[in-house]
Amino acid sequence: MELRLYDTLSREKRTFVPLDPNNVRMYVCGPTVYDFAHIGNARPVIVFDVLFRLLRHLYGEAHVKYVRNITDVDDKINDRAARDFPGLPLNEAIRKVTEETGRQFHADVDALGALRPSVEPRATEHIAEMREIIERLVKGGFAYVAEDHVLFSPQAMNAANSSLPRYGALSNRSLDEMVAGARVDIAPYKKGNTDFVLWKPSKSGEPSWPSPAGITAEGRPGWHIECSAMAWKHLGEHFDVHGGGIDLVFPHHENEVAQSCCAFHRERMANYWMHNGFLQVESEKMSKSLGNFITIHELLKDWPGEVLRLNMLKTHYRSPIDWTMKSLEESAKTLDDWYRVAADVEPGKPAASVVEPLLDDLNTSLAIAALHSLRGSNVHALAGSLGLLGFLSESAAQWEGRKQQASGVDAKEVERLIAERTAARSRKDFGESDRIRDVLVAMGVAIKDSKEGTTWEVVR
Numbered sequence: 001m002e003l004r005l006y007d008t009l010s011r012e013k014r015t016f017v018p019l020d021p022n023n024v025r026m027y028v029c030g031p032t033v034y035d036f037a038h039i040g041n042a043r044p045v046i047v048f049d050v051l052f053r054l055l056r057h058l059y060g061e062a063h064v065k066y067v068r069n070i071t072d073v074d075d076k077i078n079d080r081a082a083r084d085f086p087g088l089p090l091n092e093a094i095r096k097v098t099e100e101t102g103r104q105f106h107a108d109v110d111a112l113g114a115l116r117p118s119v120e121p122r123a124t125e126h127i128a129e130m131r132e133i134i135e136r137l138v139k140g141g142f143a144y145v146a147e148d149h150v151l152f153s154p155q156a157m158n159a160a161n162s163s164l165p166r167y168g169a170l171s172n173r174s175l176d177e178m179v180a181g182a183r184v185d186i187a188p189y190k191k192g193n194t195d196f197v198l199w200k201p202s203k204s205g206e207p208s209w210p211s212p213a214g215i216t217a218e219g220r221p222g223w224h225i226e227c228s229a230m231a232w233k234h235l236g237e238h239f240d241v242h243g244g245g246i247d248l249v250f251p252h253h254e255n256e257v258a259q260s261c262c263a264f265h266r267e268r269m270a271n272y273w274m275h276n277g278f279l280q281v282e283s284e285k286m287s288k289s290l291g292n293f294i295t296i297h298e299l300l301k302d303w304p305g306e307v308l309r310l311n312m313l314k315t316h317y318r319s320p321i322d323w324t325m326k327s328l329e330e331s332a333k334t335l336d337d338w339y340r341v342a343a344d345v346e347p348g349k350p351a352a353s354v355v356e357p358l359l360d361d362l363n364t365s366l367a368i369a370a371l372h373s374l375r376g377s378n379v380h381a382l383a384g385s386l387g388l389l390g391f392l393s394e395s396a397a398q399w400e401g402r403k404q405q406a407s408g409v410d411a412k413e414v415e416r417l418i419a420e421r422t423a424a425r426s427r428k429d430f431g432e433s434d435r436i437r438d439v440l441v442a443m444g445v446a447i448k449d450s451k452e453g454t455t456w457e458v459v460r
């Protein structure tokens with residue numbers, strides 16, 4: 001069975017045919033490191049980690065290159081640095097912010113079971129590539145200089161008599177619709193309402209670099225040019241897959257297409273554009289004003305990362321997801337069972353019944369349903385299939401210990417109480433036995449008696 005992926009540009013599932021099977025290339029927009037990542041940020045991390053694993057399974061680990069960037073120059077970073085470190089020079093404060101949030105991002109996504117990308121470029125390390133693309137765009141007549149800014153003109157792109165794509169094709173919008181959507185900056189130096197910034201002057205104390213296109217004042221890049229430059233540097237002018245959240249289709253990805261295709265005179269930047277759907281919390285949009293803004297770091301205090309991963313993958317990546325406590329509890333119970341059954345067995349080849357749904361546009365919900373059917377029939381295939389999806393990263397004993405740590409349960413105290421209960425039962429003091437059971441239940445511990453003895457687990 002062949003791999004088929006939904007392409008946002010063509011709005012259909014298409015058979016995946018890599019440009020080079022020996023060098024399959026994927027770019028995914030990564031974090032802007034000004035704050036801890038929230039659970040919505042975790043969705044593309046997990047979704048495209050599954051695709052990365054699947055591509056490695058199909059083409060071999062050595063033949064897949066995955067690039068996920070870090071944006072470390074941005075107005076939000078400047079604002080956060082000035083707020084948190086008012087006594088420091090801005091550039092020094094920025095470095096502190098980006099280092100701290102970058103470390104936390106890596107710790108969080110490692111806990112989610114995500115593999116590290118092949119390359120993780122930082123925007124500030126690719127200023128030369130940004131300048132080169134901007135120079136090409138100005139020379140080609142697609143961009144212009146105005147008041148120490150360099151701006152891209154979508155009108156010039158669409159007027160070009162060439163094989164370039166139409167600006168607006170990815171987001172399926174006309175130029176008029178983009179203006180009406182009010183997601184464009186209004187400025188007197190712009191020739192057209194939809195023109196967007198490639199480069200802008202830096203304010204005093206802000207990060208700055210020598211400007212392109214003959215501008216004497218130092219400046220800094222716009223947001224969109226950063227990803228075009230990093231993708232070009234590490235994957236080339238034309239590559240296989242570009243991914244991110246659905247909120248990035250316009251303006252970010254639309255502008256990436258425009259910059260890259262016009263700079264390199266290409267019909268396409270990426271052959272497949274993939275976007276994951278939105279995430280809500282308990283049926284409401286996540287926002288700080290509603291008090292339901294949840295970071296990955298906060299969730300990891302209460303739940304193992306694999307629980308968050310499973311909870312995310314139970315919904316198809318293109319569908320909206322409702323993040324609920326009930327669903328988390330169900331995911332935790334499922335993983336408890338999988339760890340008991342399959343964590344300590346030799347993993348076999350991933351089952352076809354699991355791989356085939358993944359080949360159909362990453363249908364993880366059907367793949368998970370197939371995992372349940374393997375439980376009683378082939379635990380070796382179950383273990384191998386779970387490994388393909390990024391689960392069973394530790395032994396059953398380690399998993400139980402991690403659960404206890406996350407829940408705050410003192411394992412030694414639980415064992416002591418169980419020993420006292422066993423002694424009470426042996427002397428037929430059932431009142432004391434029931435009292436101890438109630439204490440354990442209050443601690444969040446469920447016990448099960450059998451001929452082999454008493455076992456326990458943390459319940460949430």
